Amino acid sequence: MLELKGTFFQEKVWDAIMNIPKGQVRTYKEIAVSIGHPNAYRAVASACKHNPYPIDIPCHRVIPVTGGVGNYLGVVNCERKRGLLVSEGVDVTLFNL
Known part of the structure; x- marks a missing residue:
């Protein structure tokens, strides 16, 4: 338990985000x-x-409703975020x- x-x-x-299954995304909205x-x-x-x-x-x-990858831990348009999503099958x- 965290x-x-x-x-x-x-x-x-954070609780809501922990319930997003691997390989799926949700928007901030x-x-x-x-x-x-x-x-x-x-x-x-x-x-x-x-x-x-x-x-x-x-x-x-978690991604923007307008498209694009959004930020990841404060980094704008982070390639790491894109890579993590791809590695999960998104x-x-x-x-x-």
């Missing part, structure tokens, strides 16, 4: 809606940036990644 230390909101985001804050997609992105356990809390599975061409 010892999560963040705000209540961040912990809700979908995560925001799933935790009951449909307009907080930018705050979801911020929670991803502050993820203390990037291996266990797979923020790389067809990045479907999402314009």
Whole structure:
């Protein structure tokens, strides 16, 4: 069990992200809606940036609704994020990644 230390909101985001199955993605907006804050997609992105356990809390599975890979741990358009998605079997061409 991870010892999560963040705000209540961040912990809700991280919990939601841990439930994204390997090989699938969700948008920041979908995560925001799933935790009951449909307009907080930018705050979801911020929670991803502050993820203390990037291996266990797979923020790389969260992408922008507008397409593209988005950021990964604060790095813009990170090739590492794209590589992690590909390694999990995500067809990045479907999402314009």
